[in-house]
Amino acid sequence: MDLTQAIQAPIFKQLSKIASEKKQRTFVIGGFVRDYLLGNTEAKDIDIVTEGSGIELATILAETYKPRPKVSYFKRFGTAMVNIKNCDIEFVGARKESYTPDSRKPFVENGTIEDDQKRRDFTINALAISLNEDDYGMLIDPFNGLNDLNNKIIRTPLDSDITYSDDPLRMIRAIRFATRLGFQIEEKSFEAIRRNAVRFDILSKERVADEFNKIMMTPQPGIGLKLLFEAGLLERFLPELTDLQGIEEIEGQKHKDNFFHTLEVVDNISQTTDNLWLRWAALLHDIGKARTKRFDKKIGWTFHSHEFVGSKMVVTIFKRLKLPLGDSLKYVQKLVQYSSRPISLITDDATDSALRRLLFDSGDDMEDLFLLCKADITTKNEKKQAQFKKNFEYVERKIKEVEEKDKIRNFQPPISGNDIMNTFEILEGKQIGIIKEAIKEAILEGVIKNEYKNSFDYMLELGKKLNLKQKN
Incomplete structure (x- = not known):
């Protein structure tokens, strides 16, 4: 099969010329070839394998361009990388490999294109296109990778x-x-x-x-x-995830399979976001259910506090998999911990205080929390599905009304520590924290408005209760 059209770009012609002068058989291999045959012609990464030094080939190619592009060398692996016109081109010498049972790091020897194709993971990634003058553009496919690609x-x-x-x-x-x-x-x-x-x-x-x-x-x-x-x-x-699999039945009462439910939730959230960590939150939102599952003869299966337990388990999972332990971890923990909170606010009886607390706790992640809640709807009953979504939209509207009125999201109490110290004869310490926390709680409960004068007057009342002396 002739794929000359796939390698019409000047860079391939230049490589062919250099390889011919060096008398090194050279090929494009792997993902570029696979993706081109699948119809993707916008390559951002190209792998070149040559029967000889890939590092030397990369260096010579870079020298033909002005300004000369940077060449990144990885001598330990015998590879080099050149970025030309926003495309990463990796060069490696053809090789054959052998392994020991206790490691995935191979013993490497120089080899031929045939040796190199044998060491590839899959037939669709072993496809190569010749850059050699005598058969330029020919597909090299010893393992019927093209057939596997088509099938x-x-x-x-x-x-x-x-x-x-x-x-x-x-x-x-x-x-x-x-x-x-x-x-x-x-x-x-x-x-x-x-x-x-x-x-x-x-x-x-x-x-x-x-x-x-x-x-x-x-x-x-x-x-x-x-x-x-x-x-x-x-x-x-991820044994915590597979622990969710299975359905138990006691006295005729079953619970759903929380593992396969989780897969549906992940697929649902993936239709609405490319945020990796929001997808992780969907993956782990029910992770605490295996540890909190109990059967109550009066009400059936329960999973009390699974969100709190699950949020603690997130830390263990992130540490084990060497995932980021900063903001990404906190974000996933927060969404797992609050994943059931909006459900309790669906009724008309939900107080403004409860809405304010959810708004305060979720902060800038409130919209993501509601995306997760909607993705958690996996019922196949279309009427129920529509009603559940309508319920969440109702809560969202109520929260936005409270937010516009009280400006609670990510708020800081209007009274600072300096305000307290300038008002009372106290230094930094426990009492300042007590007053600030009391003001915050009063705002969240709707006792006072989220503004300075109300908060200042409330602070004076607290000072009297705490027997604090005001400055003259």
Whole structure:
């Protein structure tokens, strides 16, 4: 198959000329070829493999451009990266690899294009296009990757057990590609993933999290989550999630399968946001239910305080997977902890005080919290679904009315510590904190308005109760 059209760009012509002068067989390989054949012609990353020094080839190519683009060298891996016209081009020498049982880091030797294609993870990623003058543009496809691409199949070039055992990261990559491309993993290949699931434990948590986040950012992450579960991989790094799977029945009363419900919630939220951490909040919103599940003969199954328990579990999960422990963690914790709060405000009996407290607690994340609540509606009954959404929209309107009236979101009490010290004969200490907290509570409860004069008068009353002496 001739793919000359795919490599018409001047950079490929230039590479071909340099490779010919160096007498190095050179090829475009991997994602660029796969994506081009799938109809994506807007490449941002190009992988070049050459039978010789990839670093030397990258250096020579960079020298032909003015101004000379920066070349990033990774000598330990024998690779180099050049950015030309906002496109990252990575160069590597063709190689063959061998592995030891206790590591996914291979022993590397120089090799041919055939050796290099054998070490690739999947047949659709082993596709290569020649940049050599004698067969420029020819597709090099020793493992029928084009056929797999057309049939939407994920398959390994060589024995799947060896491929996955050598580098277990390929197992989660198989699921990531299947999820992203809408492909099926070949049955033999999927069974090999199941057999080799224990090998997953040698991977660094950072690499697992990186691949998992890529699955989470696909249009329908639930597909990948289900495959990870069926393959026996999910329980190896997110057992809290797989613990939600299953339905118990006592005295004829059942609860829903909270694992598969969670997959639906993640897919729902993914239709409305590309915020990775909001998707994580959807993934973990019910994480505390396995630990709080109880059966009460009078009311059936209960999950009391699962949101609070779940928010604490988020920290453990983030630490284990080496996920960011700053604002991202706090954001996910907050949404998990408050994920059921809006439901309690649906009735007309909900007080302005309760609305103000939710507004104050959720702050700038209130809109995201309501996106999560709406995504949590997974009933297949269209009438119920419409009613639930209508209920949440009703609460949103009520909260906006309170916000416009009281200006509560992210508010700071109008009275500062300096105001208190300038009014009373006290220094910094516990009493200042008590007064500020009392003013904040009074505003949230609607006892006083969120403005300076009301707050100042209330502070004077508090001072009298606390027997504080005013300054002259």
